[in-house]
Amino acid sequence: MAIERDPIGAIGAGRMGRGIAIAFAAAGHPVMLFDLKPRAAGALAALEADARGEIGRDLGFLASVGAIDRAGADAAMARIGFFGCDAAPAALPGAAILFEGVPETLDAKRDCYALLSEHVADDAIIASTTSTIAPDLLAPMVARPERFLNAHWLNPAYLMPLVELSPAAATTDETVARLRAVLTAIGKIPVVCKGAGYIVPRIQALAMNEAARMWEEGVASAEDIDTAIRVGFGLRFAVLGLLEFIDWGGGDILHHASAFLSEHVDAHRFAAPPVIGRNMAEERRGLRDGAGFYDYAGVDVGAYRDGRLNDFVAMLRQRELMPNFRSGGD
Known part of the structure; x- marks a missing residue:
C-alpha cells in the first residue's frame, strides 16, 4: 500500500x-x-x-x-x-x-x-x-x-x-x-537555533573572513590556506563538532591559545567567551575532567575515543589521505 x-x-x-x-x-x-x-x-x-x-x-x-x-x-x-x-x-x-x-x-x-x-x-x-x-x-x-x-x-x-x-x-x-x-x-x-544568523552561517562567516584576512596579511597563499582547510580543519570537524573538539583536546588549550592570539594578533577577534574561563575555574575542561560542554559521567571514554578515531580513519581512507607506516618507518 x-x-x-x-x-x-x-x-x-x-x-x-x-x-x-x-x-x-x-x-x-x-x-x-x-x-x-x-x-x-x-x-x-x-x-x-x-x-x-x-x-x-x-x-x-x-x-x-x-x-x-x-x-x-x-x-x-x-x-x-x-x-x-x-x-x-x-x-x-x-x-x-x-x-x-x-x-x-x-x-x-x-x-x-x-x-x-x-x-x-x-x-x-x-x-x-x-x-x-x-x-x-x-x-x-x-x-x-x-x-x-x-x-x-x-x-x-x-x-x-x-x-x-x-x-x-x-x-x-x-x-x-x-x-x-x-x-x-x-x-x-x-x-x-535562536537569533539571527543560524549556526552554520555564523561560524562560516567568521572562518571565511579570517581566511581572507590571512591572505590579505600575507600569512599564506590562497592555495596553502585552502589546502590547510581541506586536509586539516575540514577533516577534523566532519568527525568532531566544535564544542566536542574543545572537550576532546581540553578547554585549557583553547583558553591559552585565545590569550596568545588576543595578545599577538587581535584582541577583539580572538578573545574567548566567558564560558571558557568559567569552565577552567570549575575544572570542566572536557574529557579528562569528566565534564565540559558535555557530561561524560557514565561514558566509556575509551570506546568513545575509538569510535571517533574509527570514523576519522574511514574518512581519511575515503579521501586517500590515510598514512601508510608500512614497516614502522624502516
Whole structure:
C-alpha cells in the first residue's frame, strides 16, 4: 500500500526551490513549485523548461551515483508540478508545508506572505528559507504567525543533510515538531537555533573572513590556506563538532591559545567567551575532567575515543589521505 505523504509547496523556482523540490519529490511527496512573479506566457514557459531541465539533470546525477534508480528519478520528476502566479491561488490551498524562497528583501517577503496568508490552508506550515532575516521580522507578515518559522537549507538542498530551524517568538512547539518530523522522514537532520544568523552561517562567516584576512596579511597563499582547510580543519570537524573538539583536546588549550592570539594578533577577534574561563575555574575542561560542554559521567571514554578515531580513519581512507607506516618507518 502506498504511503500518503504531505503535499509540499516550494515558493520560488530558483536554485533553492528546485533543490527542495527534488528532496521531497525523491522521497515520495507531491511537490508544487511556484513562481509568483508576473510573467508573460512565453517567459513563464521558458522558466518552467529551465527549472525542469536543471531538476532532471540533478536527478540524473543522483541516479549516476546510486542515490536513486532511474525509475525513481522519473517518478520524482512526475511528482513535481509547476505553477505561475495566475495558477497559484487555486493550487496553494493543497500544500501542507510551504517553503518560501523569494528574494532576500522585506518587500518581496511581505508581498509573498500576503498572497500565502490569503490562500493557504489554515493549518499549513509556512517556512522561510532566508539565510539573513530574523524570523521575528517575518512572522508578523503571516496570518496565524504561530505556524511560521525559518528553515535554512544548505545548497545543494537535495544533498546536504542539515536544515536549521529558527522559530519566531510566536511559533508553537507543535509547528517545530511537525516540521522536524517531516524533514527527518525524508532523511534530513534538523537542528533548532535562536537569533539571527543560524549556526552554520555564523561560524562560516567568521572562518571565511579570517581566511581572507590571512591572505590579505600575507600569512599564506590562497592555495596553502585552502589546502590547510581541506586536509586539516575540514577533516577534523566532519568527525568532531566544535564544542566536542574543545572537550576532546581540553578547554585549557583553547583558553591559552585565545590569550596568545588576543595578545599577538587581535584582541577583539580572538578573545574567548566567558564560558571558557568559567569552565577552567570549575575544572570542566572536557574529557579528562569528566565534564565540559558535555557530561561524560557514565561514558566509556575509551570506546568513545575509538569510535571517533574509527570514523576519522574511514574518512581519511575515503579521501586517500590515510598514512601508510608500512614497516614502522624502516
